[in-house]
Amino acid sequence: MITLYDLVFDKDLRPSPFCWRTKLALKHKGLRWRDEPCGFGDKQKIAFAQSQTYPVIHDATKVVKDSWAIVQHLDAAYPDKPLMPDKAYARFVNGWADTAVNPAIFPIVVGDLVDRVRPQDKDYIVESRGKRLGTTDFAGFQAKAREKGVAAFRAALEPARRVLKEQPFLSGDAPAYPDYILLGSLLWPRTLSPLALLDEGDVVHAWRERMLDLFDGMARKAPAAA
């Protein structure tokens, strides 16, 4: 049995793009898991894994932290339905999401993010994100960031857009880990904010709709901010 330590916000919101990568990867493999929701203040729950961040999985005797280590573990331990038929492509997309996509999202949803943590995690998030941004006026920072930030975010998606103009999924005719990485990034703002980040005419929007339908609509049905 697999246990997944998944970051939780107030009202059972699950925004973490890294945890989404893992949940979608587990679903792709057809694996079930025991859900262990943890807030920012619950890090003692993952101390056994020497981890400061979510996700962590405990798979039988094996403890794996970090979404990239987890997907490699899953493809090694459960070779059916490979998540990474081309590991270099997955690695590239993973690095791109971490360094180009997620940083483009953070400033335009940070106000919603801070608003939606569990009450007991509020002080922690205000302090840590305040330090990162140099202000605790998160709503003001977010509003200002959105002026140019939404267009910059859409521009950052261009490499994915070019692939999706030629084929239904980043991975070809069916989704695999590169698709789950990008969907994870998009589920982060979707969970936290009512902001419409994608233009409806965008091929990335159409792809996201297909992705939200996967696994009996798992991601579409997940709790999201109104």
Next chain:
Amino acid sequence: MITLYDLVFDKDLRPSPFCWRTKLALKHKGLRWRDEPCGFGDKQKIAFAQSQTYPVIHDATKVVKDSWAIVQHLDAAYPDKPLMPDKAYARFVNGWADTAVNPAIFPIVVGDLVDRVRPQDKDYIVESRGKRLGTTDFAGFQAKAREKGVAAFRAALEPARRVLKEQPFLSGDAPAYPDYILLGSLLWPRTLSPLALLDEGDVVHAWRERMLDLFDGMARKAPAAA
């Protein structure tokens, strides 16, 4: 016999990142070609291809413009030694280079670029690049852009860096089109400018050294600005 219409600057410099993609792809396939160097003012030479940009190839009866169309033609017409064993990965890297890497390079070498066109192309480049930048003080623009632009360029390479920490080439144990795309981008400033863009401790630097050695040092031996 293949003819390649390749963009040429003064003193036979060949800076175009898009033409480099094609030259490296032709070499990968073991194909020879007739070199037809063309400046910005020689576009009548590629009018037969309905193209306004280089590269163009004329391969027997087939005329192909645009580096992405050319690489697809090469893999279709010469199936040995595939350039794109995973076409989606190549497409993704192509879009990334076009929209994240090349735009990070342009402002930090634009002064050198304008300085090094053929004398007869000078008016054209000053007008077209002047319009794009809103100034014709290219040296001043470049100097200012380098203050933050070199670090931004290095940061933009992070997806490639993560792959190259795990394997010798973007494509695995041997180079293929994703590697040629990125090398093409790096040959552009290398041809135009003495600026050292990569830190010597960077895995991307070590990879570039390996790439410059390919094909009997073809790219290393190409004329470059002192």
